[in-house]
Structure formats: structure tokens, C-alpha cells
Amino acid sequence: MDAGRMPSAPPPRVWAIGGGKGGIGKSVIAANLAVILAQRGRRVVLIDADLGGANLHTILGVSSRGPTLTDFVHRRCQRLCDIMVPTSTAGLSLISGSRALVDSANPKYNQKARLLRHIAALPADHVVLDLGAGSSFNVLDFFLAAEHGVVVVVPEATSVENAYHFLKAAYFRRMRRAQPRDRVKAAVAAAMAQLQALDIRSPKELLRRVSETDPVAAEGMLREARGFDPALVVNRVQRPEHRQLGADMGLACEDYFGRRMLLLGTIEEDEVVGRSVRERRPAAERYPDSRFVGGLQGVVERLVGEARVTRGA
Amino acid sequence: MARDARPQDWELLGLAPGAGLDQVRAAYARRKDLYGADALASYSLHDDAEREALLERLDDAYRTIVGELGDVVAVRAPVAPAPAVEVPPGPAPAVDQQPGAFLRHHRVARQVGTDRLAAETKIRASMLELLESESFHALPAPVYVRGFVVQCARALKLENPEGLAEAYVAKMQASIGDDT
Numbered sequence: 492m493d494a495g496r497m498p499s500a501p502p503p504r505v506w507a508i509g510g511g512k513g514g515i516g517k518s519v520i521a522a523n524l525a526v527i528l529a530q531r532g533r534r535v536v537l538i539d540a541d542l543g544g545a546n547l548h549t550i551l552g553v554s555s556r557g558p559t560l561t562d563f564v565h566r567r568c569q570r571l572c573d574i575m576v577p578t579s580t581a582g583l584s585l586i587s588g589s590r591a592l593v594d595s596a597n598p599k600y601n602q603k604a605r606l607l608r609h610i611a612a613l614p615a616d617h618v619v620l621d622l623g624a625g626s627s628f629n630v631l632d633f634f635l636a637a638e639h640g641v642v643v644v645v646p647e648a649t650s651v652e653n654a655y656h657f658l659k660a661a662y663f664r665r666m667r668r669a670q671p672r673d674r675v676k677a678a679v680a681a682a683m684a685q686l687q688a689l690d691i692r693s694p695k696e697l698l699r700r701v702s703e704t705d706p707v708a709a710e711g712m713l714r715e716a717r718g719f720d721p722a723l724v725v726n727r728v729q730r731p732e733h734r735q736l737g738a739d740m741g742l743a744c745e746d747y748f749g750r751r752m753l754l755l756g757t758i759e760e761d762e763v764v765g766r767s768v769r770e771r772r773p774a775a776e777r778y779p780d781s782r783f784v785g786g787l788q789g790v791v792e793r794l795v796g797e798a799r800v801t802r803g804a
Numbered sequence: 805m806a807r808d809a810r811p812q813d814w815e816l817l818g819l820a821p822g823a824g825l826d827q828v829r830a831a832y833a834r835r836k837d838l839y840g841a842d843a844l845a846s847y848s849l850h851d852d853a854e855r856e857a858l859l860e861r862l863d864d865a866y867r868t869i870v871g872e873l874g875d876v877v878a879v880r881a882p883v884a885p886a887p888a889v890e891v892p893p894g895p896a897p898a899v900d901q902q903p904g905a906f907l908r909h910h911r912v913a914r915q916v917g918t919d920r921l922a923a924e925t926k927i928r929a930s931m932l933e934l935l936e937s938e939s940f941h942a943l944p945a946p947v948y949v950r951g952f953v954v955q956c957a958r959a960l961k962l963e964n965p966e967g968l969a970e971a972y973v974a975k976m977q978a979s980i981g982d983d984t
Contacts, residue, residue, distance in 0.1 A: 648847050651844055651845070651848065652847055652848040692850070692858060733844075739843075743845055746835070
């Protein structure tokens, strides 16, 4: 009860938006996904977890004063709902990220655990987490804790590179949990020692090899692999040949990790995005008929549909 | 000499053992493209040595599987050629029934490889494979496909490129149940 909700209410669905690189439209996508969900009648909390580079308040046109996630992390506020502020969209609340304190960009393990616990207890149907750039453990842990981690990528080599770096880091971070730990460690070490001889080039092949030598360890690894469930949004597409990028990256990930990556949508470059940020009003409110918002509507539908399938709701 | 196809060979192509020749061709062509040196979609996923090794293994898996399938197909129906051994074709397939095979027939008859046709039309070789194998579900929207077919037909100097494109798109739409 300490986070202020009835114990019987189901926990919110948490989606984390990441992708490794800054400046690819991640925050604008997170903000507008949250607005669209709220417009569809859901209770939504948008959390600016870009600790150190927060700017969702600007995108939504919310005052930058008032308590932030930093106050919660440092226990100046006890409950997450105390730092939620309403937005111009009915049903959507914002929890702002820190704007100044550098140390809050690296919360300790127990601070992170407390934050995740309180997120799960928020009085909301959906929580959208806007993650920071980079592949630090903090970003990865929030990404992995979400029902769906969504990677945003733009059709540029630097962005694709960061996305793969991010996905690999998240995969291996997840794999570290595989049980029984000692057997997994031993089996992986044995396979790695013969990497060349066994022609192992990907996590998928590593898993296949372990399944031949130690089925128990492989079962533990497979359990974690199944929980590795990233989704992809391709943003700012201009050229026709880049419309294939999402499907191609999905195939490359399937070949590499042995896991299907859900393609949520391909969004075309749209000048209303820049305009809406300048106007400090979310595009989903200001320009609901734009290509950008239309593309995001499709993303929301696929996310909600997928959630329904995986949760059997 | 030729070895037997292993489960890993099929896995490399992302297919279940026993998939058909067209699927094998399409899966191989798509990956050749996906893991090419200039491909954006796989950029940095592998380092250069890994990528080259992967391409070699793909070639090897493909040759092995097509070799096996080719034998099977040859026994069952001696007309179906494997792409690795593109033989001079027999009579051209009917445009309206097999527009993809019709394209392949005329390309092979003119001794134009998919690489050369790709260079001329600026359509990726993997896309050409999908077009020729009529892998409708893997192709983009009919509006793009129409353009691809016209370009290919022009590059191959076929008569009535528009008519061929019409026939192709008509079959595609009938097959995927989509009238957009």
C-alpha cells in the first residue's frame, strides 16, 4: 500500500524506449506514444528515465520546476505518485527526470530496485519509460525490466551500430541471470575455449553447442533467451530502400540471437516533429493527422496487440 | 565432393529442413544481401572476419541444399533448374500463369546474371530472386513490385513490359488476397 494503490489492481504494462544513440527521436516517440495511449482512454504515466539528459517536460510543454526522479531516488520524496505532474493530455501524467545532478545518473542497485518496485505499483494502465542514450547497466536494467524493450533506430550506420551494441549488451546482461549459474558458466567457458574449432559465431550457435554438452545449463540459458524480447521502431525514414531496414534488422537479429524481434513500425521523416517540439506541444495532439502520428498509431496498436497475446488478456 | 545437408545448413538459411527450392533460393538471396559488405541492416553486428566466414558458410550450405534438392527435383520433374547451374531453358512459361518464371526464363536465356540485372536496374539481387520465385509475401507493396517488373522487362528488352507487370501484380494480388 505504500505506493498508494489497491493491492488487487493489476500492475501497469511497462514499455521502455531505448536504442543506444542520442538524437534519433527516442524521447519524442516515447512522449507521443504516451499521449496516444492516453487519448485512447488509458491511464498513462510517462517517466523520464534519461537521467542526466531529461527533456520530456519540454516536449510536453510542462513546467520544469517541481520535484523530479532525483528527489525520489534520494528519498526526498517517498512515493512516485508524489512527483507525478498532470499534462495537457487527460489521463497522462509525467514524472520528470533530473536536470542537473550528475550523481543521480547512476543510481545504486537498491535505488534501482526501489524505483522498479514503485513503478510496478503506479496507479496506471501503462507506464512508458524514456531511457537515456548509451548501454550502461542502468539503462539496460530498465530496458530488461520492461514487458517490451523498444529499440529506436534511424537509417544511419552510427544508429544501427549503437542499436546492435545495445542489443548485445542487453542480451548478455540478461544471460548472466541464467541458472544454475555454475553449470552455465562452465558450459559456456568450455564452448568458448573452442570457439574457432566449433565454428561458433553467434549466441544462437553458442546455445546450440551448450545444448549438446549440458542440457541443464542450456535449459537455463534458453529460459533467459525467451525473456529477451526486444521490439524495433525505425524512425526518420526518407528513402524507399530504407523501408526494408526494420525487416532486415529483424532477420539479422533472428539469425544472430535466435530470437524473433518484433517490428513495431517504420516511421517516415516528418517536419511536424521539429515544429511540435518548437511549439512545446506533443505532435499527437497538435498534428494528429500527420504521417508521424499515423505511424505511431500503428506502433501502439502492435504493442497493445502483442501485450494482449503474451499476457493472454 | 558433395556432402549431405546438415540441420545447421538449414538453420543458417533460417529454414526448417525440407523447405522447397524457391524458399531456399529466396532465403539465400536475402541473406547474401543482408550480410554484404555495404549492408546497412547488419552493420557492425559482425566484424569483417566473422561476416566473411558467415557468407562462406551460407554459400556452402546453399550449394549443399540445392545440390540435394536439385537431385530430388530432377527425379520428380526434370524441368526445374537450380540457379547455381542455370541451364539453357526450354519453352518459356506462360506470362499470366508464371510471370516470375517467365522473367527468369528470359533473363537466363539472355545469359544475364541477377547481379548484372541488379546493377542495371538498381534493384537488389535478393529482390530479383524474390520476384522471380514469386515470393509474394516477402515482396513490398504491389505498387513497388509493378515498377520492379517494368524495369526488369525493359532491361531485358522484353516486349510489353507493362503487360507483364499487370500480369505479375494480378497474380500477386490474387495470391495474397489484397487489392490495394
